[in-house]
Amino acid sequence: MLRRAMFRCGELCSRVFAVEFDLRAEPLYFTLSSSPQVLHHDHQRLFGDCGKLFSLHVQSENRIEKAQTHAQIKHKLSSTLSRDCDVFEASSFIPDDENSVVKGFFIRDKSTTTLSEDLLNTLRQSKTVCMFSYKREGQYCWQELWSPVSPVKESVRQYITPATAAKHHPSTLNIRNSDVFYSMDEAYKVLQECTDIIPESKAVLKLVDEQLEISSGDAYPVIVIEGLDATGKTTLTEALRESLNATLLKSPPQCLTSFRQRFDSEPPLIRRAFYALGNYITAAHIGKESLRAPVIVDRYWHSTAAYAIATAVSGRVENLPRLDSELYQWPGDLLQPNLVLLLTVNPEERLRRLRDRGQDKTVEEAELELNQLFRLKVEEAYKRIQNPACIIVDASPSPQEVLQQVQRLIRNKCHL
């Protein structure tokens, strides 16, 4: 199942391609056919413009290699290509078929140089990369396997055929066990697979192995505080610790702090597996500490899943997995808290708090808009997570008022 995402012989025609031409709109979808098809207006905007057109897709049986190659190519394309080249995220998938996505990029080169071809030629040496070029022919456009020298032998021209949106946005199809993990074993396996290239993985796995499972029967309540950065989690969790005489824990736990930067620089597959394992270590700490006192947790699985889903899903909030998707279900083997509170503040207040901390002053407008899209998706994903779902707390009032509001909730829900 995990290793399905490959172009197979003869399978190309059952696949849909999606190009993220404009992140605020639906991707442009197309399929391939042997007979010419007139392009729609939107497709004309992508294919009908001047310039050389290519797409490249990363495929490998080895998911670590695939993730790293994709990240390296992304970096190379953004750092090497000239301003006359547009690079769009692109994917190929079988509609509504989990794990069928082959990720890649679509390149539109309007320059007069051969820079993009030279770069693509280098990338093409890699056995994990498959490349296509696109050519216009009147109102039509066709795709064929690309080689810089001459057409690839036995390559068949296939005409671009506009397609309609699939029921599930393609970026949601590969989330399970690539971005979000639903059992410790699945996250554990990813780090096991990278011990050769990331030696720190061994130390992280050792820390996971060392945690003793402790049953949480007859324990004090466990309350998780969630929210985007600068919504006041640290301020509130410190205040709750004092007022409830509670133990304060975090996920990722302190013992993973020195590894965090290393894993943050890795592609989502590896980075997310690291945070997932962090939750299991924190769960073991919760199990132990909740026998002695109430436990407050600063970020837990809601954060891991919500950020992962919001990053994996491109474009608009509407592209998120549907409300009833299994992807929002809590992992069966992870200790459940008694209460999860999601702190929310309006974007202006949050920005003010970030600025007061000396952050976010230099972000440009375009980036702000993208951040805004991302924030909306994280918040929406938080709200969709189930078993347990979170209760939303308006964290805009003063710290004292937020504390009082939360204390009331804890009294009502946890009888503390």
Ligand SMILES: Nc1ncnc2c1ncn2[C@@H]1O[C@H](COP(=O)(O)OP(=O)(O)OP(=O)(O)O)[C@@H](O)[C@H]1O
């Ligand atoms: N209720 C509040 N009203 C006004 N300012 C607040 C409030 N709560 C926190 N702040 C201020 O907002 C800033 C961010 O708060 P805090 O560090 O508690 O957020 P956080 O959610 O823990 O952030 P991060 O996730 O980035 O660590 C701090 O400068 C803090 O003093």
Ligand SMILES: Nc1ccn([C@@H]2O[C@H](COP(=O)(O)O)[C@@H](O)[C@H]2O)c(=O)n1
């Ligand atoms: N349980 C968690 C906690 C954090 N993350 C990831 O870390 C980032 C936020 O952490 P801060 O220290 O800046 O608050 C966020 O991007 C998450 O991706 C996580 O996955 N799981």
